[in-house]
Amino acid sequence: MTHLHALADISQRLNQLTAQPAQPSDAAELLALGEQSLEHWVRAKGKEPTQDLREGYRLLALHRQGADKDPSFNACRETCRELVYHYNLLTLEPEHPESAQRARMMPLVANHLFLFISGKLESQELGDFCCASRPLREKVDETLPVQ
Amino acid sequence: MSDKKAKSKQEKYGEVAYYPGCALEGSGSAYNSSTKALGKALGLKIKEVENWNCCGAMEVKNIDPKLQTYLSSRVMSIAANKMNMNTVMAPCNGCYHNLKKAEYDLANDEETMEVVDRLSKKAGHETYEAGQVETIHALDWVKETIGEEGLKERVKNSLDGIKIANYYGCMYTRPRHIFPEKDAGPGSESTSQPHFMDDLLEAAGAENVEFPLKTACCGGAHTLSDSDTSTLLVSNILQAAEAAGAEVIATECPTCHSGLEMHQIRAEKTLGIKTNVKIIYFTQLLGMALGLKPKAVGLHENISNSFDFVKEKGLA
Numbered sequence: 001m002t003h004l005h006a007l008a009d010i011s012q013r014l015n016q017l018t019a020q021p022a023q024p025s026d027a028a029e030l031l032a033l034g035e036q037s038l039e040h041w042v043r044a045k046g047k048e049p050t051q052d053l054r055e056g057y058r059l060l061a062l063h064r065q066g067a068d069k070d071p072s073f074n075a076c077r078e079t080c081r082e083l084v085y086h087y088n089l090l091t092l093e094p095e096h097p098e099s100a101q102r103a104r105m106m107p108l109v110a111n112h113l114f115l116f117i118s119g120k121l122e123s124q125e126l127g128d129f130c131c132a133s134r135p136l137r138e139k140v141d142e143t144l145p146v147q
Numbered sequence: 148m149s150d151k152k153a154k155s156k157q158e159k160y161g162e163v164a165y166y167p168g169c170a171l172e173g174s175g176s177a178y179n180s181s182t183k184a185l186g187k188a189l190g191l192k193i194k195e196v197e198n199w200n201c202c203g204a205m206e207v208k209n210i211d212p213k214l215q216t217y218l219s220s221r222v223m224s225i226a227a228n229k230m231n232m233n234t235v236m237a238p239c240n241g242c243y244h245n246l247k248k249a250e251y252d253l254a255n256d257e258e259t260m261e262v263v264d265r266l267s268k269k270a271g272h273e274t275y276e277a278g279q280v281e282t283i284h285a286l287d288w289v290k291e292t293i294g295e296e297g298l299k300e301r302v303k304n305s306l307d308g309i310k311i312a313n314y315y316g317c318m319y320t321r322p323r324h325i326f327p328e329k330d331a332g333p334g335s336e337s338t339s340q341p342h343f344m345d346d347l348l349e350a351a352g353a354e355n356v357e358f359p360l361k362t363a364c365c366g367g368a369h370t371l372s373d374s375d376t377s378t379l380l381v382s383n384i385l386q387a388a389e390a391a392g393a394e395v396i397a398t399e400c401p402t403c404h405s406g407l408e409m410h411q412i413r414a415e416k417t418l419g420i421k422t423n424v425k426i427i428y429f430t431q432l433l434g435m436a437l438g439l440k441p442k443a444v445g446l447h448e449n450i451s452n453s454f455d456f457v458k459e460k461g462l463a
Contacts, residue, residue, distance in 0.1 A: 074321060075317050075321065086359070105359060105390055105391065108359075108383060108386060108387040108390060109359050109360065109387070111383050112380070112384070112387070115376070115379050116363070119369075119376035119380065122373075122376065
């Protein structure tokens, strides 16, 4: 089990990788930074981050754990899958002619996941009432039926 | 899709009840004018929903989701029962999403049905019943009636040489269960990798770039209440588009579009991150490809200035 870095440290490292052209060899670190971002979300919900794999990736298992009873978290589902996709491209075909471009894109995908999660940790409602169709004030809804 | 099915959609969507929604009368005015201009150029008929109301947007849904469902159902009720239309076309992702959600809830939740019936009677109009109309997006409208081949035949100013990142935002595909027609096999739209906008713009000559953030959150709903988060999210989307080689981000949602435009400026001012990618509605791009003047598709109504760009590309 790896040490969980602070959000500020994850942000700093992602900014470094985004600013300088990343290398295909950075793919594993970027995937791990994605996992760490998700771990923060899962811990903030009072759960122990899973060590399970989903479709072969802990990142996807962590996303699923984070979205449990919280459909708004699916707003970052495709971003997680894009991160895994880029990881696969870069690790399976590191010499591919498109590798430099893929390595340039992967930090931006990881950064988006981080920004969404860190934004949501500050503003819980982020993504809640747009794509998730979940009312913010469910308790009020229960007590105040529409007339 | 079978020829018969394709033909029936072509006929069905050839004349639709048009539901612009509030945003298209305000910040998304350019989307309104370009959608109408595009429809006219393509020979598609639209009839604006009479006396339409807000779909409940995010604000009402936030407070009382069943009231939002009622508001959306009223729009569909007018289209079905007063205008005798069977299709409602909503270009705004928020409106489209809310009408689809209302449709789903009215087909599946008895409590919602009761509340909507009670409110409809109180308001003095017929209660909308699930299945009376089909709600479609402007992308479905063009894709299913004209399609890629039809567009190719009509293009006067090809978008050739324009590299585009297609940005769909979050509400066009989420949550999956309210869009039963998506992920329905070959030819249908995908909720994980939407492509209708890509298909149409490519048919008009554009070169679509690989863009991994096409459905990523732009922080749209928080654009004013938590501007810093929105600026960071938008700035990352813009940088990713540029890194992908795009000159233009094509949009199909007024909230995303305004957010991208506003936070592009704000990112430069507050974060010192300058991006040059142009933000243009897909209806504006297709309209210009069909030979419409930039002003006819409301390019002057956008916050960002794309006039020099479209002139350089031979679209003006």
